[in-house]
Amino acid sequence: MKGWILTGVLVVVAAIVGIFAYWYVNADNYRIAGVPVLNYHQVNDTYKTPLTMTTADFEKQIKYLHDNGYHAITQEQLLQYMNGTGTLPDKPVLVTFDDGYVDNYEQAYPIMKKYNMTGTIFLIINLMGKTGYLTWNQVHAMAKDGFEFGSHTVSHKPLTQLDEDHLRQELVESKARIEQQLGKPVTCIAYPEGKYNDLVELETKRAHYEAAFTVNVGKDFPGEDSYALDRIPIFEGFGSFWHFKFRLIFSDLTSHLWRVRVYLENTKWFKPLAQYVPLP
Ligand SMILES: [Zn+2]
Structure with a gap:
């Protein structure tokens, strides 16, 4: 009996090691492992919030991408690949920032420029020019250097909580302003707090966006729902380089854990268990 248990344990361990090895070997092959879309928020050495990454940590990550042959892609490149009308360079990565913090211009932009990288910033229209947020002049300067901009709505209210008129206004007005x-044209939006449902997706499509980003963990594959694209969160304040690398490599694999967790959160009886599902 003991022999069987041991064999069983070894088989399970071997399977897990095998799966991770397969993913590790193929992690850079976007056709197998998906396209990584990194999601940052703030980059500065002043605030130590869960959304903040230090400039040193940020530079280390951007340098890693640069030194390891990653290519920063545009929204357009991702969309064309997703709908089967375009190809991508090897090791593609789309670097995104949510909320439009002024440090994206003051800190992140010079670092990315140094390593020849560009990114996409999702702007909150009502906060433009307010203390701590980007100005339109800064947006223009970055746009000249290849940065792209998308909508993060007008007010940043979760779209799932709005009535239809308000929902439409948030989508249409933010797009028009940018x-x-x-x-x-503005083609992409990032849903505030990553919140969306069928109606939000439908209205986003109707407002003539071509794609929408969530905060669901994972990488993106052709044929997936363009209005619920996965990203890899790199903002949770841990700032660990190891963690960044792990997520860059394994996010598609760990996205399954994310889905289990969300599933549990939406059940009546198993909700308390959700917090125990690890999100590495
Ligand atoms: Zn946001």
């Missing part, structure tokens, strides 16, 4: 400033 287009007016930059003189080109």
Whole structure:
């Protein structure tokens, strides 16, 4: 009997090691492991909030991407690959920032420029020019250097909590304001707090966005729902380089844990268990 248990344990361990090994070997192959979309918020050495990354940690990560042959891609490149009309460079990565903090211009932008990287910033229209947030002049300066901008709505209220009129206004007005400033179409939105449902997706489509980003953990594959794209959160304040690398490599695998957790959270009886599902 003991022999069987031991064999069983060894088989399970071997299977887990095998799965991780497979993922590790193929992690850089976006056709197998998906396209990573990194999600940052603040980059500065002043505030130590869960959304803040220190400039040193941020530089270490961007340098790693640069030194290891990752290519910063545009929203357009991702969308064309997702709908089967375009290809991507090897080791593609889309670097995104939510909320439009002024430190994206003051800290993140020079670091990314140094390593020849660009990114996408999702702006909250009502906060533009307010203390701590980007100004339109800063947006213009970054746009000249290849940075792209998307909507993070007008007010940053979770879209799932709004009535239909308000929902539409948040989607349409934010898009129009950025287009007016930059003189080109805005194709992407990041849902505030990552919150969405069927209605939000439908109205986003109707407002002529081509894609929407969530905070669901994972990488992106062609054929997936373009209005519920996964990202890899890199903002939870831990700032550990190891953790960044782990997520960059294994996020598609660990996205399954994320889904289990969300599933449990939405059940009546198993809700208390959700917090025990690890989110590495
Ligand atoms: Zn946000």
